[in-house]
Amino acid sequence: MTMINVKVAAIEQVTPLVKHFTFVKEDGSSLPAFSGGSHVVVSIDIGGRVHRNPYSLMGSPMENEAYHISVRRQENSRGGSVFMHENVTVGMPLKITYPMNLFSLAKKGRKHILIAGGIGITPFMSQIADLKRMGANYELHYAFRSPEHGAFAAQLKESCGDHLHCYIDSNATRLDLQALLSDQPLGTHVYVCGPSAMVVATLETARNLGWPENHIHSEQFLSPPIGEPFKIQLARSNVEIQVSAEMSMLEAIEAAGVEADFLCRGGVCGRCELDVLETDGALLHNDHFLTDSEKASCKKIMPCVSRAKGERLVLDL
């Protein structure tokens, strides 16, 4: 996969848990254009092991001199976000993928309701730039834990004015999804990004009220979960690979030198899908891409976030 060589131009501590990174091209040229809601996958080398994590681009799509991402420090994860927080410094070179959009605005929409929880605000930062440029009708509903965790709340107040509605757990202000979604004009689209419970609640509420499926949009990148080690066999490459507890199947395949397709690495896009040729155990599907019946059929697996249990798993790669 073609990568872009960037270097870190600035790092800003936005909240106690969130850092904002600014990337520019290493050779000083412009970065590729992107649309609101896009993300890039950032490669980082932690002790010889390459981690690749997806992050939403937060800057304005109008600006192609720099890319902006924000990273929330996740303590109980595999170390990617902690490394970004502690080891990445200004001037450091990094490799990122070209921008990719799995969370774009519905251009035919009459009104756009954006619902963000915590760090889930990031994809909306670039979408808002697009919405403002289009002169679109929108509302941004932003929920966070306490005032100091409202990354970008002040900046958003400045740029969105009355379009912004904040809900702060510590002030006991809560977003009433039922009330919000039961009285919207025809042609409204809803977009949600945030913690799993918030995404599920939004999808369920909109569906139960009769919103058509193509008016409901969500994005939730998953990080590969830590699990039991297991072995895989790649039929075409004719190799057996050990997947360690902290490594994803995709990372183990890459570390073994086998080229595999990928885009988001967060269980969303479907690009890394592999056919399962044989299995004697359970597949632990963690992605948001396969349907329930596909998951139950044990014929396909997304190696970026899913794992397996058992002695034998043969993949068509």
Added chain:
Amino acid sequence: MERGYWIKSKPVYNALVWHEKATAHLVLAQNQGGLAVLKLFQQMQPQQPVTVIYAQHDTDYAKTLKKVVPDGLDVVSSEQELLVSLKNIMPSMRMGLRVYVAGSEGFIWSVAEVLKTFGVEEADIMKELTDTLARTIYCVHCKAITHNITTNIGKCSGCARMLFVRDHFSRHLGAYMGLMIDAESPGELPEIEEIYP
């Protein structure tokens, strides 16, 4: 036509079925589409408010509909009247409305065009084809629209060219593409047959 060949732009119509999840239902039907509405009410009387607008000219399902539809039934005498009623009620509709249309293809897409102006996307509308397979065609040469073409080749209402009626459908125009059939050899026409009765 070649077996197994299928143009994806050609709409596929289904039988109307209530959406279980909705805050209101709007049913629009014409002529034989009245039977599709009766079939809907055979499935159940939904809990949510239902509005039915029915345009009839050569059929009479109105009598039965009046017995079956609890309230919110509006019977009109033409497609034009139906579209006027539709424009009047749409401004009060909100997200959660589910829309069902039954009638000829021309009717379905006339309704879709009005609904689009109120923010209802074509993909969100449930559609059942009744009455006729007659096609609306769009002349790719003069851009005129000609309605009710029942034959493989039809005459353009705008430029009088003889047009081959394709399966290639535009959801934006609500019409099939029509291409001049005798462009290479003027006047030489294949046999004209009724294939969209």
